[in-house]
Amino acid sequence: MYTGILMKRGLKLLISVIVITAIAMSFSNFLILGDKSEGEPVVQALGSITFCDRPLSLTRPLYFVSGRLFVPLIEIVTEMGGKVVFEDESYILKWQTGSFAIDATEEDGLYRQLCYINDIPYIYLYDLANICGLCAVFDSDNNKVSLYRYKQLKAYAPDNSDLEKAYIRLEDIVADYGTGGNFTDEGLEKLRGMADYFASRNQVFHIAWIPYFKDPENRIENDLTDNFDFYNAGFIYTLDYLVSRGGRIVIHGYTHQYGDTKSAIGTEFGPNDHLTPDEIRSRMKEAKRIAEALGFESNSFEFPHYSFTKTSVEIAEEIFDTIAMQYPYAGKYGKVETVYSPLRGITTYIPTPLGYLDSLDRVEDMINSINTSPAWEFKGLFIHPYIDFKSIEFQDAPAGFRVMSYDINGIIPRLVERITDTGYRFSQMD
Structure with a gap:
C-alpha cells in the first residue's frame, strides 16, 4: 500500500512524496520531505488525548514527527470548542476570546512549523498548548496526553x-x-x-x-x-x-x-x-x-x-x-x-x-x-x-x-x- 505524504515548511512550500507504508510494532512508518534534501521520520502514534478530562473523538491519527507529537490542527481545536478558519493565506485559530494567525506566506511564529500529512495540517502539541494556554500531562504507560487550562506564574x-x-x-x-x-x-x-x-x-x-x-x-x-x-x-x-x-x-x-x-x-x-x-x-x-x-x-x-x-x-x-x-x-x-x-x-x-x-x-x-x-x-x-x-x-x-x-x-x-x-x-x- 502506498500513502501520499505532504508537508509544508512554514506554510510556504508544499511537496508531495510517495512512500511505502510499513507496519511494525503497531506503528506506521513514513518519511516526510520538507524544504531540505533530507527527510524527517514520521511515525503514526497510537494513543489518545483528553481535554479537561474529556476524551477527544479524533478521527485522524496522531503522529510523531522527528519524535515530537503532532496533532490534526482543525479537528483538535474544534473538538476542544474552538475554531480554525483559512483566510487570506492564513490559518486563524479562534480560541475563547482571542485568536492566533498562522501566516501562510511569512514566518508562522510557531516553535515547530506546521506539517501536512495527506493534505491535512498538523500542529506540534507544544505550539497548540502555548497558543491556547494549556498544559500537557503525559501518561506514557497508557499512550495518553491530558490537556488542561493552565495559568502561568x-x-x-x-x-x-x-x-x-x-x-x-x-x-x-x-x-x-x-x-x-x-x-x-x-x-x-x-x-x-x-x-x-x-x-x-x-x-x-x-x-x-x-x-x-x-x-x-x-x-x-x-x-x-x-x-x-x-x-x-x-x-x-x-x-x-x-x-x-x-x-x-x-x-x-x-x-x-x-x-x-x-x-x-x-x-x-x-x-x-x-x-x-x-x-x-x-x-x-x-x-x-x-x-x-x-x-x-x-x-x-x-x-x-x-x-x-x-x-x-x-x-x-x-x-x-x-x-x-x-x-x-x-x-x-x-x-x-x-x-x-x-x-x-x-x-x-x-x-x-x-x-x-x-x-x-x-x-x-x-x-x-x-x-x-x-x-x-x-x-x-x-x-x-x-x-x-x-x-x-x-x-x-x-x-x-x-x-x-x-x-x-x-x-x-x-x-x-x-x-x-x-x-x-x-x-x-x-
Whole structure:
C-alpha cells in the first residue's frame, strides 16, 4: 500500500512524496520531505488525548514527527470548542476570546512549523498548548496526553538587568524512561514547573542534558532521534518547554557512562575510560548530531563528573565553543577563561566555583561564599533539579484548570531570593 505524504515548511512550500507504508510494532512508518534534501521520520502514534478530562473523538491519527507529537490542527481545536478558519493565506485559530494567525506566506511564529500529512495540517502539541494556554500531562504507560487550562506564574522580577551575572546549571537531565525514579512523566512535569518558576523570576538556567541513555545491565538504550514513543515525546516536549523559558542546552557527554555503567553514574572521557582519540571524537560528534537533529543548541559541552584527559579536552575544543568546567591550565581558580589555539580556535571555559548545591542548608553557605569571594571570581553552581521536586505540586482545579504550587521554602525559590538580595541574577553565559 502506498500513502501520499505532504508537508509544508512554514506554510510556504508544499511537496508531495510517495512512500511505502510499513507496519511494525503497531506503528506506521513514513518519511516526510520538507524544504531540505533530507527527510524527517514520521511515525503514526497510537494513543489518545483528553481535554479537561474529556476524551477527544479524533478521527485522524496522531503522529510523531522527528519524535515530537503532532496533532490534526482543525479537528483538535474544534473538538476542544474552538475554531480554525483559512483566510487570506492564513490559518486563524479562534480560541475563547482571542485568536492566533498562522501566516501562510511569512514566518508562522510557531516553535515547530506546521506539517501536512495527506493534505491535512498538523500542529506540534507544544505550539497548540502555548497558543491556547494549556498544559500537557503525559501518561506514557497508557499512550495518553491530558490537556488542561493552565495559568502561568506571574512575573515577579521582570527587570533585573542591572544585577551582576551568576550561573546555574541543572545537572544530569536524561530520557531514562523513568528508571532512575526522577524523570518519570510526573518528574518531567515538575521540571517544566521549575522552568516556569525561573522564567517568572527572569532567571536564565542551563540544562546539562545527556543525549543518549544507556543502561547495559538492563539492556536499555534510548536514542531520541530513533525511538518514537509517548515517553520520549514527553521528554522532548519538556526540553522544548525549558528552552522556550530561558533554558540553555549544555551537552553533558554522549552517554555519560563507559563499559557496564549506567548513564549519569559513570564517567566517559576520563583517564579510566580507555577511549581512543577516534572513539572520543565519534562520541562527541554523535552527541552533537542528536542535539542538532532535534533542533537544539550544540555548541556547549560538559564532561561527565568533570573527568577528562589532555586528549579529550583538546578534542572537545575542536568540536565545541564552550566547555562548562574550570580551565585545566587556569592561573586563577574560579575565573571564566577564553583561550585560543591555532588548531582548535577559541574556546570559553565556564567554571562552577560555588560547587554543588545539594540541600536547602547549603543555600546560605553559597550566599556567604558569594559575599566573601573576590570580585573577579565567577558565581557559578550546579544542582540536580530533582532534589527540589518535593517542593513542586500540581493539582486539578475547577473549570478544567491545572494549578502548580512551588513551596517558597524550596531550594530553588530560596536560592533565587537570596542571590537576588545579594545583587546577582542567573544569566546566559555562552
